[in-house]
Amino acid sequence: MTPDENVPAQGSAEARVALVTGGGTGIGAACCRALAAEGHRVVVHYRSSEETALKLVAELPDSIALRADLAVDTEVDALIDALKERVGRVDVLVNNAGFNVNAPMLSMKLDDYDRVAAVARGTWYLTKLVLRRFMLRARWGRIINMTSVVGHTGNPGQIPYTMVKAGLDAFTKSLAQELSGRDILVNAVAPGFIETDMTGELSDEIRDAILARIPQGRMGTPDEIAEVVAFLATRASYINGSVVHVNGGMFGG
Numbered sequence: 001m002t003p004d005e006n007v008p009a010q011g012s013a014e015a016r017v018a019l020v021t022g023g024g025t026g027i028g029a030a031c032c033r034a035l036a037a038e039g040h041r042v043v044v045h046y047r048s049s050e051e052t053a054l055k056l057v058a059e060l061p062d063s064i065a066l067r068a069d070l071a072v073d074t075e076v077d078a079l080i081d082a083l084k085e086r087v088g089r090v091d092v093l094v095n096n097a098g099f100n101v102n103a104p105m106l107s108m109k110l111d112d113y114d115r116v117a118a119v120a121r122g123t124w125y126l127t128k129l130v131l132r133r134f135m136l137r138a139r140w141g142r143i144i145n146m147t148s149v150v151g152h153t154g155n156p157g158q159i160p161y162t163m164v165k166a167g168l169d170a171f172t173k174s175l176a177q178e179l180s181g182r183d184i185l186v187n188a189v190a191p192g193f194i195e196t197d198m199t200g201e202l203s204d205e206i207r208d209a210i211l212a213r214i215p216q217g218r219m220g221t222p223d224e225i226a227e228v229v230a231f232l233a234t235r236a237s238y239i240n241g242s243v244v245h246v247n248g249g250m251f252g253g
Contacts, residue, residue: 015062017087018233019043021070021126022097024053026196027146030222031094034230036060043087045079045097070097070122071115080129090134092233095123095168096146100161108160116160120167127175131184141184142233145172146225149192149247165190169243176241185240187232192247194220215249 018035022028023044029052032042042063046053053065064086068079083090099119101112127143135141150158151165172188179186193199193210199219202210211217228246232239245253 015041016091017041017043017083017089018092018094019045019083019090019130020094020096021045021123022047023094024049024056024065026198027191027194027222027225028094028096029056030226031096031229032056032060032063034223034226035092035094035233036063038230038234040092040233041087043083043090047097070126071118072122073125076122076126076129079126080133084133089138090130091138091140092142092144093127093130093135094144094146094229094233095127097123098146098161098164100158102157104157105159113160116164120164123168124171131179135184136182139183143172143175143184143186144229144232145169145186145188146229147172147188147190147243149190149245149251151190152245152253153251172243173241185232185236187236187239187241188243189225189228189232190243190245190247190253191225192220192245192250194222194225196222213250214247218248220246220248 018040020028020031020042023032024046032044036042042060044053044056044063044065046065046067047069050067057063057065066079066082068075070076097119099116101108101116103112145168147168148165150162151169154162169188172186176186192214225246228244243253245251
């Protein structure tokens with residue numbers, strides 16, 4: 001068998017594989033379920049949420065869980081090797097993993113900034129390897145980067161996070177242009193405020209202030225984000241280099 005025989009040409013629909021980083025919880029887990037419902041074999045990546053990742057894998061047909069710290073290059077290398085060995089292909093990459101530290105800029109340590117930025121660096125490196133090892137050989141792929149409304153509006157106390165998310169939007173647009181002429185599409189989904197464990201910890205005062213900014217008068221759900229991700233992964237053949245805002249009307253792009 002030649003090295004490329006297990007990567008079907010032209011991105012054949014048979015058993016397409018979707019890798020979702022940070023897939024064990026929240027929006028990532030919803031994306032895993034939505035992609036599995038579309039017939040994908042899902043790889044649930046996690047760093048620390050092993051228990052929830054394994055429970056999710058038990059729900060989804062023919063899925064697997066793989067651990068890696070995206071901030072560590074050697075662990076990203078090992079993740080790619082495991083993907084090659086265990087599933088042989090990656091057709092859809094959902095770069096959902098992220099990290100945040102909440103603090104005003106003047107009290108934030110340099111190490112805090114580095115921890116937030118390191119995951120974005122890992123996203124860049126992982127995407128590069130997925131392209132080289134899988135998508136370019138198959139001549140087909142879908143890359144979906146999970147960004148955020150705060151990368152466009154700003155948010156006090158989250159400057160490194162907003163910088164990273166804005167950078168991922170620029171990454172999306174630039175990579176789409178670099179891959180022009182190939183059937184590898186790159187888009188971003190920018191959620192607004194979504195009902196997750198993180199937003200569940202907000203005080204009533206902060207929550208009310210957020211809801212006042214959302215014309216629909218409520219936070220979104222992880223499933224509402226996952227629906228857009230699944231659409232971009234399966235049916236959006238003429239959307240490329242775009243940032244799709246899903247925020248109940250609080251920001252239109």
